[in-house]
Each structure stands twice: as C-alpha cells, then as structure tokens.
Amino acid sequence: MKRQRLAIIGLGKVGLACSKAIAASxxxxxxxxxxxxxxxxxxxxPPLQVAPARMDASEIDGIDAALICLPPALVRDTATDLLQHRVPIVxxxxxxxxxxxAYREALDRVALRHxxxxxxxxxxxxGMLSIFRGLFAVMSPKGHTETRDRPGVSLHHTLAARALPGIKDALCTELRAEGARMQRYVYVELDAGADIEAATQAVRSDPLFFGEETLVIPVGSLKELEHEGHGIVLERLGLAAGDAHQRFLLEGRFDLFAVTAQIMVAAARALPLLGPGVHRLGDIPPCLLCQDIPDDHEA
Ligand SMILES: NC(=O)c1ccc[n+]([C@@H]2O[C@H](COP(=O)([O-])OP(=O)(O)OC[C@H]3O[C@@H](n4cnc5c(N)ncnc54)[C@H](OP(=O)(O)O)[C@@H]3O)[C@@H](O)[C@H]2O)c1
Incomplete structure (x- = not known):
C-alpha cells in the first residue's frame, strides 16, 4: 500500500503529536x-529524526497533504499559500x-478556484466536541446541553469511598450541573476482579454520598488521572419523541494535543475522497474518518 505523505507545518505541541500519530499508523x-x-x-x-526539516513546503518532495500546526494568527496565510500551490490542507x-x-469563506474561494x-x-x-453536541441533540432535539470542564486539580482523595468493598482507591470532585445542583463524580480504581455495579451501589449507599447525585466512574489508574489536566463533561437533558427525562452524558479525560493530532490525521486520510472546497469536520462522513479502524471498533 502506498502511504499518504503528510507535511507537518510547525513543530509545537500539536505538530509533534501529529508526527507520533503518523508514526503509529x-x-x-x-x-x-x-x-x-x-x-x-x-x-x-523522535520519531522525526530522519524527516527532512525545511523552511518552506515547496522544498519538500511528494506532499499529498499538509497538517498546519501553527499559531492561529498564521494559519490563514499559510493555508491560502498551500492551496494556491495545490496542496490539500487540514x-x-x-x-x-x-x-x-469570514476565514472559511475566504479559504473556500481559494480551494474552489484551485x-x-x-x-x-x-x-x-x-472539531469533535460540536459533533458530540450535535449527536446528543439529534437524539433529544428539545432540551439543554451543558459543557463543563472537568478540572483535574479539584480532585481529592476520599477515604470514605476507599474503605468500601472492591475499591482500591478513589478520587472525588463536585461539579455544578444544570439548575445549579451539585453532582459528585467519584473516580474509582477497583480491586482485581471487583464488580463496578457493586462498587457503584456501595458508594451511593455510603452516608457521605447518600441522597447526593453521584456518578461512579471506573479508571485504570488514579495516579494517571491526577496528572491529567484536561477533561470534559458534556451533558444533555431533554425530550425524545415527547418523553421527558432523557439524559446523555459524555465524560472525557485526555491529552488535548494528542487528541487534536489524531483528529487532524483522520481528516487528512479523508482528503482524497473529498471534493474541492472547505469542509468542516462535521461535514465529513464518519466512515471516511474511520478508515484505519478495524470493523470491530464497536466492540
Ligand atoms: N481544535 C483544538 O481543539 C485545538 C487544540 C489545541 C491546539 N489547536 C491549534 O493547533 C495549532 C497549534 O497549536 P500548538 O499548541 O501546537 O502551538 P505551539 O505549541 O505554540 O506550536 C506552534 C508551532 O508553530 C511554529 N511557529 C511558526 N511561526 C511561529 C511564530 N511566529 N510563533 C510561534 N510559533 C511559530 C513553531 O514550530 P517550529 O519551532 O517548528 O517552527 C511552534 O512550535 C494552533 O492553531 C491551535 O489553535 C487546536
């Protein structure tokens, strides 16, 4: 199989993460x-020790597409220049x-012309956050979506949860949900073989958490969780086919730069199958973004 050759423009946090995503493909x-x-x-x-580094994309041979990883103020001019040289961009x-x-319209004109x-x-x-928000709204068109950052720093150890059966260690935080009510998030590292359902019941029945809205979320390593800075809680409450109390929740903890790079790389894979012009991430059919993922990715 001929590999798609991507140029990385700017080697900061996202650029380096793109190089790692490419190396892993x-x-x-x-x-x-x-x-x-x-x-x-x-x-x-690493992993770029043998990659050519140049001042301009025109000095690099055989570019199929470019990943622009520059500060935002520089992206428009660079994207325009690359499109004028007939290099597809992400x-x-x-x-x-x-x-x-205005930026998208201007870039669209250049992309269509070339x-x-x-x-x-x-x-x-x-990018991906607005796709998740849109999907939640499809399932519950009348409702309210709330997006909250999940600040890793506010996590604290909870001795009460740690003492419960099946739970090796636990971290707890409180977040304000819709209507100013507080929700508790208890991240638990389970003992080997412990059952998450039983652990959840044990936490919710504990006097410290009883009567409070408490979400119990299993994690592989609490140590790693404590070190992670970026997290999000996306919640939608609303109606589906007239029925109230539908609730959708996305809880994520991830490296923002690594995830952004992975998405850029997925978009680059889709480029050869897209028509001329500017496409937002949400315009791309999901099957074109999943091309490298085995069919059993739902498992
Ligand atoms: N959509 C998202 O969720 C998301 C998340 C994070 C970042 N981003 C975007 O991704 C892009 C890259 O972000 P980043 O965090 O990787 O930025 P960064 O760490 O600051 O890296 C930017 C790189 O651009 C190059 N550069 C060229 N001219 C520069 C100049 N005048 N000043 C500073 N750097 C210059 C540098 O690479 P060299 O040293 O190799 O020249 C620099 O390391 C930004 O446009 C940002 O908005 C998007």
Whole structure:
C-alpha cells in the first residue's frame, strides 16, 4: 500500500503529536516538516529524526497533504499559500468565533478556484466536541446541553469511598450541573476482579454520598488521572419523541494535543475522497474518518 505523505507545518505541541500519530499508523508517512529558521538548527525530536526539516513546503518532495500546526494568527496565510500551490490542507486552529465564518469563506474561494480540498477546525474544539453536541441533540432535539470542564486539580482523595468493598482507591470532585445542583463524580480504581455495579451501589449507599447525585466512574489508574489536566463533561437533558427525562452524558479525560493530532490525521486520510472546497469536520462522513479502524471498533 502506498502511504499518504503528510507535511507537518510547525513543530509545537500539536505538530509533534501529529508526527507520533503518523508514526503509529500503517498508511501514512511524514513527507517533511516546515519550521521557522530559528528552529531549523535544533535536532529533530523522535520519531522525526530522519524527516527532512525545511523552511518552506515547496522544498519538500511528494506532499499529498499538509497538517498546519501553527499559531492561529498564521494559519490563514499559510493555508491560502498551500492551496494556491495545490496542496490539500487540514488545520485545527482555535480562532475567535467572529473570525471563523469570514476565514472559511475566504479559504473556500481559494480551494474552489484551485480545485483542492481543505478541512478546517479539525481538532477537539473546534472539531469533535460540536459533533458530540450535535449527536446528543439529534437524539433529544428539545432540551439543554451543558459543557463543563472537568478540572483535574479539584480532585481529592476520599477515604470514605476507599474503605468500601472492591475499591482500591478513589478520587472525588463536585461539579455544578444544570439548575445549579451539585453532582459528585467519584473516580474509582477497583480491586482485581471487583464488580463496578457493586462498587457503584456501595458508594451511593455510603452516608457521605447518600441522597447526593453521584456518578461512579471506573479508571485504570488514579495516579494517571491526577496528572491529567484536561477533561470534559458534556451533558444533555431533554425530550425524545415527547418523553421527558432523557439524559446523555459524555465524560472525557485526555491529552488535548494528542487528541487534536489524531483528529487532524483522520481528516487528512479523508482528503482524497473529498471534493474541492472547505469542509468542516462535521461535514465529513464518519466512515471516511474511520478508515484505519478495524470493523470491530464497536466492540
Ligand atoms: N481544535 C483544538 O481543539 C485545538 C487544540 C489545541 C491546539 N489547536 C491549534 O493547533 C495549532 C497549534 O497549536 P500548538 O499548541 O501546537 O502551538 P505551539 O505549541 O505554540 O506550536 C506552534 C508551532 O508553530 C511554529 N511557529 C511558526 N511561526 C511561529 C511564530 N511566529 N510563533 C510561534 N510559533 C511559530 C513553531 O514550530 P517550529 O519551532 O517548528 O517552527 C511552534 O512550535 C494552533 O492553531 C491551535 O489553535 C487546536
């Protein structure tokens, strides 16, 4: 299989994460990296030791597409230049909302004129977060969605939960949900062979948590959880076919840069199958974003 050759433009947090996502794939390769002159003298970090680093994408051979990982203020000019040179692009820039529509329209004109595809906003936010929000709203069109950051720093150990059967250790935090009510999140590391249902019941029946809305979430390692900075809780409450009390919850803890890179790489895979013009992440059929994922990914 011929690997799709991707150029990485800017080797910061997202750029480096893109290189790792590409290295972990079987169908992609790094064609080269475009860096500032000041960075060109620095040794390339793994896994990019043998990748060519250049000042301009035109100096890199055989680019199928470019992942633009530059500061947001530089993305528009760079994307325009690459499209004018008929290089398809993916970017994930966090732009101020008032600038986004005008930027996309301008880029769309360039992409259409040169008959090239571009994917914009292909990260977590902008990107995947609004897709999740949209899917929740499809299932419960009349309702209310709330997005809350899950601050890792506010987690504290709870001796009460740790003393319960099946629970090796536990961390607890409180978050304000819709209507100003408080919800408790108890992250539990279970003893080997322990059952999460039984542990959940034990936590909810404990006097410390009884009568409070308490979500019990199993994790592999509490140590790792404590070190993670980024997290999100997305909750939708509403009606489905007229029935009230439908509730959807997404709880995520992840490395923002790694996840953004993974999404950019997935969007790059879709590029050859997209028509000319600008596409937002949500415009791309999910099957085109899942091309490298085995069919049993639902398991
Ligand atoms: N959608 C999302 O959820 C999401 C999440 C995170 C980030 N992002 C976006 O991803 C892009 C990259 O973010 P990042 O966190 O990786 O940024 P970063 O760590 O600051 O890296 C940006 C890189 O761009 C290059 N660069 C070129 N000209 C530069 C200049 N004048 N000043 C500073 N850097 C310059 C540098 O690489 P060299 O040293 O190799 O030249 C730098 O390391 C941004 O547009 C950001 O908004 C999106």
């Amino acid at each position: 079987e169908d992609l390769a790094v064609a080269g990296v475009v860096r500032r002159p000041a960075s060109l003298g620095q040794p390339m970090p 970017e994930a820039a966090i732009l101020p909302p008032p600038d986004r529509a 008959r090239i595809a571009a994917v914009t906003g292909a990260g977590w936010n902008p």
